[in-house]
Amino acid sequence: MLRFIKHNLTSMLGIEIYPLISLVLFTAFFAIVLLYVWKMSKDRVAELAASPLESELNKEVTTNK
DSSP: OOHHHHHHTTTTTTTTHHHHHHHHHHHHHHHHHHHHHHSSHHHHHHHHHHHHHHHHHHHHHHHHO
């Protein structure tokens, strides 16, 4: 099956640009997320870290009433 796909892809002109485009998009997305997390304030990180615990506490309080 792979040889049928490989034959079709090798016969297309300009197909070699698509892996490069996907690599650039992935790298740019990863870099943007990394910068966003790096610039995030410590208070926001602590808030996000505690949010799963707060969710569990809210579930326990509402079920105990």
